[in-house]
Amino acid sequence: MILDEDIVLTEYKNKEEYSKPNPSVNVYIALFTTAHARLKLYELLDILQERVLYMDTDSCIYNDDGSEACKKIESMMGNKLGDLTDEIVSKHNANHIKQFISAGPKDYSMKLDTEKLVSCCKGFRLNAEVEKRLH
Numbered sequence: 001m002i003l004d005e006d007i008v009l010t011e012y013k014n015k016e017e018y019s020k021p022n023p024s025v026n027v028y029i030a031l032f033t034t035a036h037a038r039l040k041l042y043e044l045l046d047i048l049q050e051r052v053l054y055m056d057t058d059s060c061i062y063n064d065d066g067s068e069a070c071k072k073i074e075s076m077m078g079n080k081l082g083d084l085t086d087e088i089v090s091k092h093n094a095n096h097i098k099q100f101i102s103a104g105p106k107d108y109s110m111k112l113d114t115e116k117l118v119s120c121c122k123g124f125r126l127n128a129e130v131e132k133r134l135h
Contacts, residue, residue: 047072054102061100092118
């Protein structure tokens with residue numbers, strides 16, 4: 001229940017038959033973290049505008065055209081909590097995407113500058129055997 005613009009009252013009931021209480025879990029921190037991440041994504045979309053090619057709940061693929069907007073996004077990258085990360089570099093050991101195609105949420109493929117192909121297709125589990133058949 002929203003009490004005023006600065007205060008929200010929340011309540012939850014723990015159902016014992018579904019879970020055991022965990023003293024190290026704080027539902028309010030989880031709520032804040034999720035909400036803050038969504039606001040960060042909205043900020044990113046507002047800056048990039050039409051440069052956005054794809055987005056999901058925690059990611060954004062965009063055309064880096066060297067504009068001031070893209071430079072601003074680059075300045076927001078780092079390795080601290082709340083910073084943006086470039087997964088093309090950190091996760092795939094590449095510098096940029098050469099080709100990108102998407103058919104919708106969680107359904108995309110991209111070819112990196114290292115010639116590596118990266119694909120995500122909701123409902124498909126990409127193990128070595130499936131990847132060999134798809135490529």
